[in-house]
Amino acid sequence: MPHTPRLCIDSRTAVELPQTGILTQELVDQLVAANGEEGASEWIQKHRTVLLSHPGQVFSGQLRRYETKRKIGTSPLYWLWEKEFVKTAGISFFHRFRAIDQMNAACPIMTLTTVLPPRKKLPFFITRRPNQYFCVPSEKDLEFLHQKYQIAKERIFIAKPSIRRFLHFQELPKAEKPVALFLVGEKENPSQLARLLKVVKSRFPHLENKVIVMKNKDVLGPKVWAGLLSNAELCFYLTTKPFDWGTLALETLFYKIPTIFNEENAGLREMLPQSGLTLTKFLVEHPEREILLRETEKAHQKLKASGAFEPLALAIQYREIYEKIEPGN
Known part of the structure; x- marks a missing residue:
């Protein structure tokens, strides 16, 4: 007798990779919130979805x-453990979130892997199997997977990045001290960052420079994050790694905080192709605050029109992806 199809979402990256793992947390929360709504997935509505999580995770x-x-690991021992889990849990569809350098071979069942930035460096190769699909945040990332790792384009989906749903219910507290917020990865070039800090301090002396290393999960929760944004008059999002989802940059723009981003960030560049908020323009043209505010308003309106600010944006996109991979469930 055939088993009832079941989807398992591996949610462990929500705590193992705080900077990019917020995507995992948000998708689960949106899928649950969408139950009975436009973005509802039949996997949720028919009670066919389970989570693989660490003890203590809250969803x-x-x-x-x-x-x-x-x-999550890459060793043969870990792969055997994952294979055994799939078998004993009785699942038929596995949705994983993986840093690209943690992408061990897919299990025998249908597998969708949402690709996250590398923890260390890009791998030399990625194992390809006929039951394996991928999801990335930009066209450039899709082309990168296709050209560097010879993954067929029809096996790669794009889900456009969006903000977290809680922002629609989160009022920013009263501002206390104006700051310039610098959102950096774990291995940001220290000399380049030091030069940028100096430039910003000379041009906006009333702002206190505040550097946030995004691997620190304590600053990404609703309360602390809202406190940071309430004081931010200027923000710099400096991550350039491939497969970056840019969630935090979108959230600062949601609140109309001028946000300067590196044009090498593929996801943000594709969502804001003609933006005057790129790092190069900031360093070369020295725009005044009034110009930055105008560019921020343009970016806000463009992102709003694209759906990046919709409260169920991820749920709707992944519902469609699930349907294309496993139709009729």
Whole structure:
């Protein structure tokens, strides 16, 4: 007798990779919130979705869970563990979130891997199997997977980045001290950052420079993040790694905070192709605050029109992706 199809979402990156793992947390919460709404997935509505999580992780709803203390790995031992989990859990569709350098071979069942930036460096190769699909945040990332790792384009989906749903219900507290916020990755070039800090201090002396290393999960929660944004008059999003989802940059623009981003960030560049908020323009043209505010308003309106600010944007996109991979469930 055939098993009832079941989807498992591996949510462990929400705690293992705080900077990019917020995407994992947000998708689960949106899928639950969308139940009965436009973005509803039949996997959720028919109670066919389970989570693979670490003990203590908190999510919306009451999805059934399989808990483990085992962290995501790339060793043959880890692959055997994952293969055994798929078998014993009785799932038929596995949705993983993986840094591209943690992408071990897919299990025998249908697998969708949402690709995240490398933890260390890009791998030499990626194992390709006929049951394996990928999801990336930009056309450039799709082309990169196709050209560098020979993954067929029809096996790669694009989900446009968006903000987290809680922002629609989160009022910013009263500002206390104006700051220039610098959102950096774990291995940002220290000399380049030091030069940028100096430039900003000379041009906006009333702003206190505040550097936030995005691997620190404590600053990404709703309360602390809202406190940071309430004081931010200027923001710099400096991540340039491939497969970056740019969530935090979109959120600062949601609140109309002038946000300067590196044009090498493919996702943001594709969403804001003619923006005057790129790092190069900031360093070369020295725009005044009034110009930055005008460019920010343009970016805000463009992102709003694209759907990046919709509260169920991820749920709607992934519902469609799930349907294309496993139709009729």
